Amino acid sequence: MTVWTVESVASELLDCEAQRRDRTRFTDEWPELDVDTGYQVQDETLRRRLARGESLVGVKLGLTSKAKQQRMGVDTPFVAWLTDAMVLQPGEPVPQDRLIHPRIEPEIVFVMKERLAGPGVTAEQALAAVGSVHAGAEVIDSRYRDFRFAAGDVVADNASSGAYVVAAQGLPADAVDLVAEQVVVEVDGEAVDRATGAAVLGHPAEALALAVNELSRRGLAVEAGWTVLTGGMTDAVFATRGSTVACRFASLGDVELFCGEAGGA
Ligand code: OOG
Ligand code: MG
Numbered sequence: 160m161t162v163w164t165v166e167s168v169a170s171e172l173l174d175c176e177a178q179r180r181d182r183t184r185f186t187d188e189w190p191e192l193d194v195d196t197g198y199q200v201q202d203e204t205l206r207r208r209l210a211r212g213e214s215l216v217g218v219k220l221g222l223t224s225k226a227k228q229q230r231m232g233v234d235t236p237f238v239a240w241l242t243d244a245m246v247l248q249p250g251e252p253v254p255q256d257r258l259i260h261p262r263i264e265p266e267i268v269f270v271m272k273e274r275l276a277g278p279g280v281t282a283e284q285a286l287a288a289v290g291s292v293h294a295g296a297e298v299i300d301s302r303y304r305d306f307r308f309a310a311g312d313v314v315a316d317n318a319s320s321g322a323y324v325v326a327a328q329g330l331p332a333d334a335v336d337l338v339a340e341q342v343v344v345e346v347d348g349e350a351v352d353r354a355t356g357a358a359v360l361g362h363p364a365e366a367l368a369l370a371v372n373e374l375s376r377r378g379l380a381v382e383a384g385w386t387v388l389t390g391g392m393t394d395a396v397f398a399t400r401g402s403t404v405a406c407r408f409a410s411l412g413d414v415e416l417f418c419g420e421a422g423g424a
Contacts, residue, residue: 163189165196169203172316175302179259184303184312194235197314198377204317205240213242216386217271218374219297220366221318223390224358227264230394233310236360238370239318241386247298247324247416253398255419258300258321261398263416264391265342265406267356267363268295268325269332271385275367277375282364285371288381289364291329292337294411296404297388298322299395323388326412335410337363344393345405354392363389 161167168185175182185192192200209215221227221237228234247254253261272290300321303312313319337356344352360366366389371381381387396404401421407413 161188163192165199165203168192168200168315169207172200172302173204173207179257181259181302181304184308185315186309186312192311192315194237194310194314197311200315201239201317202377208242208244213244215240216243216246217241217388218370218381218385219318219320219323219388220370220390221313223360223366223369224354224392226354226358226394227391231306231308231313233308233313235310236366236369236390237310237314237318238373239314239320241320241323241388245320245322247322249324249327249414251324252417252419253298254322255398255400258298259302260306261298261300261321262395263398263404264297264299264395265344265354265393265408266295266297266323266388266391267337267340267359267411268293269363269367269387269389270329271381271383271387274380274383275371276380277372280368280371282362282368285367286332286364289332289367292332292335292411293329294326294406294408294414295388296324296406296414296416297391298398298416299391324414324416325386326414328412330411340411341409342392343407344396345407346396347402351396352393356392358392359389366390
């Protein structure tokens with residue numbers, strides 16, 4: 160049986176990503192892979208992403224809504240890293256050729272105007288450091304077969320990071336009622352799900368506060384200029400080739416993702 164370490168799990172996860180290969184979760188073989196160890200793996204994979212030339216552009220929250228927690232069977236929210244290699248420009252299709260089994264979820268996105276350091280940051284203080292709020296969509300992609308994982312596995316896997324798109328036009332944080340802000344998820348023009356900002360820990364700024372306070376445990380902060388994905392508001396939908404997924408927000412506008420030509424590999 161393989162004896163896993165932070166370094167070998169980091170290598171295996173980055174290899175799976177590069178080779179578009181999924182695998183069974185590590186916690187079956189290495190029950191000691193708890194959330195704290197998962198963060199050590201996440202930080203090791205970030206070091207390797209930066210060493211190969213990517214830059215750190217922000218953080219994403221995972222499992223901040225009941226819809227996501229129930230689907231994934233994990234009820235602890237967590238934070239993970241965003242690099243420039245994950246950015247999709249509005250209008251770019253889902254990068255199917257580098258993803259394993261992508262799914263799409265609507266997210267309220269913050270762009271930070273000020274640095275925020277914890278511990279003890281409140282949602283109100285967090286919101287005051289936000290420069291603009293944007294409509295967004297995340298293309299998640301797990302390195303685990305059928306997205307089956309425990310909390311330590313998914314934290315190690317950088318919270319199923321894949322790609323994400325943020326609407327170019329944002330609004331000042333105080334210009335939107337983020338609790339009431341509604342999103343409708345459409346697949347090929349048909350509404351399949353909807354939620355409001357309240358789904359995200361009661362208020363998306365709670366997710367930002369959670370990220371800041373979690374990072375402070377590791378001596379880190381949320382930096383000015385960073386992008387923060389506050390977490391999927393609804394369950395994610397499959398990025399089926401040939402389809403278009405739209406996330407239509409009431410005040411923040413729309414984000415549309417074409418899922419690639421039908422029939423491709
Ligand atoms: C974990 C990633 C969760 C979110 O917004 O909740 C996430 C997963 O669902 O595979 O990105
Ligand atoms: Mg997400």
